[in-house]
Amino acid sequence: MVRHASLFSQIVGFFDRNQFARLVSNHDAERNAKGFKCWDHFVSMLFCQIAQAKSLREISGGLASANGKLRHLGMKQPPSKSTLSYANQKRPWEMYRSLFYETLVKCQALAPTRHKFRFKNKLLSLDSSTISLCLGLFPWAKFRRTKGAVKLHLLLDHDGYLPSFVHITTGGTHDVTVARNLNIAPESIVAMDRAYNDYKLFCRWTEDHVHFVTRTKNNAAYRVVATRAAPKNRNIISDEEIEFTDKKSYEKCPHRLRKIVVFDKDNDRHIELLTNHMTFGATTVAAIYKDRWQIELFFKAIKQNLRIKTFVGTAENALMIQIWTALIAMLIIKFLQAKSKFGWSLSNLVAFLRWNLFTHRDLWAWIDQPYDVLPLEPMSVQLMLPFT
Structure with a gap:
């Protein structure tokens, strides 16, 4: 008996x-749709991320191999490669961005955490990561003369180390351009690298x-206007108050x-x-900057464990859908x-999920005790193997 x-x-x-249907309606995502619903599309792309499918063929084939279990996913049948390719090109990627932020709010509410520091200020890290692309396959993402790229700009909230803001641009967009457009709450603390130096x-x-x-x-040209006492027996060399001396x-x-x-x-x-x-x-202050390393770890984790370096479609819309789905999958995995x-x-959690996607276990019991072996159900009929 399957429990x-x-x-x-x-x-x-x-x-x-119901929330998903509201997003579909808000973005008019199923306009001219013929049978292949947005829900089926989302489940297929989420499967691509967690199962680490490398192509449309693997997505379609992987779901087809579990055809008897698709009804539990809300799907009637697996998509064909052409249907999935068309949906990636035509369905609005903005709907996936909206779904990401709704999922983020839900994760923050269900698994609230605080950063490790004693102060109550909101602590954030700001950084970007470049995703290299082949210019011949992605001509719309021209970065340099012979290279293509997109840039993933991210503001990481240290309460749970979840991304609170994400923006995707072409590779040539400067980091400061994105930072200038951010609306950050007063008394927040933003840790960032030298690329964001903008007076x-x-x-x-x-x-x-x-x-x-x-x-x-x-x-940097500056003058020291006050000197503070550096703490003893620590790694602080000096602590000074400064003003810039260059006119501009x-x-x-x-x-x-x-x-x-x-x-x-x-x-x-x-x-x-x-x-x-x-x-x-x-x-x-030094510890705050050191904790900025968490955003580097986030970029490393999403690139190593999910599909955002190789893509199943070359259109800009398809790439955006795949990246936003990867971010949604990362929220669920971190939750x-x-x-x-x-x-x-x-990395182990992602790997074990990939190996057990269609295993029938209680999810919450499984993530606590993944190695437990369930007792066999009694069989009414003994199976006989023909040895002769």
Whole structure:
């Protein structure tokens, strides 16, 4: 007797069909649709991510091999390659972006966590990652003369390390261009790398009471206006308040900032940090910048465990759908990881899910005890193997 639907069916059940139907209606996503519904399309692309299907053929074939279990997914039959390809080209990718943000709100509500620091400020990390593309196959994503690329811009919330903002652009878009358009709540703290050095942005954030921690430019011209005592027996070399002396820099940011020099023992180097937060201890500021590494780990995890480096379609719309579906899948995987008592690494959880997608187990019992062997059900008829 089958007591539970497949693990994949229970994962798909995380999404509210009524909310999904509302998104379909809002984006008019099923206009001129003939049989292949948006729900079927979404389940197929989610299967592509979790099962790590490399092509339309593998998506179609993988679902077809589980044809008897598709009704639990809300599907009547697996899609053909041509049907799935057409949907990837024509269905609005914006619907998947909306689904991502609705899923994010649900994950934050069901698995609330706080960052590891004592302060109550919202802590965020801002960064981008380039996804290289073949210019011959993706001519719309021209990056350099012989290369194509898209850029994944991401604002990571350290409460649960979930992305709170995502923006996808072509590879030539500068990181600061995206940062200037962000609306960040006052008293938030944004950790970012040197690529986001923009004095006008620093000035606006300071006036809006948004704090930042980043690295200084190598050629920054400034004068020290005050020196703070560095904590003893720590890796803090100096703690100074500065003002820019270059005329253009000062006009862009006339505010007093803080420069902290930290010794990085692991790499035997000095790191110069720049911040507009004047009350935190220097060691706290250094720890905030160190925790920025979590956004690098997020990019590494999504590139290694999901399908955003190889694509099943070459159209811009198809690529956007695949990336947004990967982000949705990452939300679900990190949610399962947070709720589990087993202590999964993210890569192991993705691998075990891929191997057991159509296993009939209770999902919540499985993520806590994946190695448990269920007792065999009694059989009414003994099977006889013909040895003769």
